[in-house]
Amino acid sequence: MNDAPPLAHLKGPILLAGAGKMGGAMLTGWLARGLDARHVAVLEPQPSSEISALATKGIRLNPAAKDIGAVATLVIALKPQSFREAGGALKLFVGPDTLVVSIMAGTTIASIADVCGGSVVRAMPNTPAAIGRGITVAVAANSVSADQRAVADALLRATGSVEWVDDESLMDAVTAVSGSGPAYVFLLAEELARAGVEAGLPQELATKLARETVAGSGELLHRSDAPSATLRQNVTSPGGTTAAALEVLMGPDGMASLMIRAVAAATRRSKELAK
Ligand SMILES: NC(=O)C1=CN([C@@H]2O[C@H](COP(=O)(O)OP(=O)(O)OC[C@H]3O[C@@H](n4cnc5c(N)ncnc54)[C@H](O)[C@@H]3O)[C@@H](O)[C@H]2O)C=CC1
Numbered sequence: 184m185n186d187a188p189p190l191a192h193l194k195g196p197i198l199l200a201g202a203g204k205m206g207g208a209m210l211t212g213w214l215a216r217g218l219d220a221r222h223v224a225v226l227e228p229q230p231s232s233e234i235s236a237l238a239t240k241g242i243r244l245n246p247a248a249k250d251i252g253a254v255a256t257l258v259i260a261l262k263p264q265s266f267r268e269a270g271g272a273l274k275l276f277v278g279p280d281t282l283v284v285s286i287m288a289g290t291t292i293a294s295i296a297d298v299c300g301g302s303v304v305r306a307m308p309n310t311p312a313a314i315g316r317g318i319t320v321a322v323a324a325n326s327v328s329a330d331q332r333a334v335a336d337a338l339l340r341a342t343g344s345v346e347w348v349d350d351e352s353l354m355d356a357v358t359a360v361s362g363s364g365p366a367y368v369f370l371l372a373e374e375l376a377r378a379g380v381e382a383g384l385p386q387e388l389a390t391k392l393a394r395e396t397v398a399g400s401g402e403l404l405h406r407s408d409a410p411s412a413t414l415r416q417n418v419t420s421p422g423g424t425t426a427a428a429l430e431v432l433m434g435p436d437g438m439a440s441l442m443i444r445a446v447a448a449a450t451r452r453s454k455e456l457a458k
């Protein structure tokens with residue numbers, strides 16, 4: 184039986200452009216799953232101390248372009264705005280057989296191929312990737328070979344689960360739901376704490392209760408096979424306290440309408456970033 188870690192056999196070179204919050208989380212996931220650090224080069228003008236420390240494990244941090252050449256896989260984790268300025272320079276690392284995996288919001292396969300070439304996989308991960316619990320949606324250009332798709336899948340799967348779609352136009356709504364989604368959940372923790380203080384709790388206790396409630400509920404959702412509606416109903420005693428709160432949250436200006444407007448705004452913004 185082959186029990187080598189999933190990325191142990193992945194050959195490089197792999198170049199990561201942009202090792203900020205998402206690029207850094209992905210890099211951590213790859214190394215945790217056995218990717219050989221010597222296969223990886225990172226371009227990051229402002230490396231965090233964690234990223235700088237990886238250089239001691241064999242990763243090449245900001246090597247000269249001539250020492251990199253065309254790579255097997257280029258992962259682009261720049262801000263879409265930075266890509267417009269800096270993307271052209273990445274051409275140096277793209278040859279006819281280079282797989283380009285982009286995680287940039289709003290940036291289309293056509294514009295990535297146009298700016299730096301290569302066979303492009305466009306992906307949208309999310310920050311729970313940092314603990315291996317992300318979810319990524321990916322779409323491949325027609326030019327991506329089966330082998331390249333398998334490499335992209337392995338790299339993305341190192342940070343959680345992966346869903347492949349065929350229709351790139353879904354990526355704006357995907358970004359709005361799962362890419363940005365963790366921020367909505369963290370906001371829920373903030374607002375639940377604030378409401379607790381408003382209801383008379385000390386700040387510290389309210390913050391702890393809200394944080395653990397969101398985290399514990401997320402874990403219960405993760406481990407349970409039941410739909411989230413069932414888990415919600417399990418909390419809701421007829422005529423009790425939860426029912427009273429849900430009457431507000433599920434009322435006309437409640438979560439349904441708020442979430443529809445929020446996701447629509449993020450979807451619109453993702454489309455704007457493509458321009
Ligand atoms: N933060 C998130 O939750 C998610 C972000 N994304 C996408 O990931 C990309 C990066 O986002 P974050 O990590 O949040 O931003 P970030 O600002 O933390 O990371 C971007 C990094 O790129 C670096 N950079 C700037 N110019 C560069 C250049 N010329 N060459 C190499 N590196 C350069 C910056 O120093 C920075 O560390 C964005 O395109 C975003 O749409 C996708 C999914 C989720």
Ligand SMILES: O=C(O)[C@@H]1CCC=N1
Pocket residue numbers: 288358362363
């Ligand atoms: O806010 C953004 O634009 C990026 C994409 C999804 C999450 N963060």
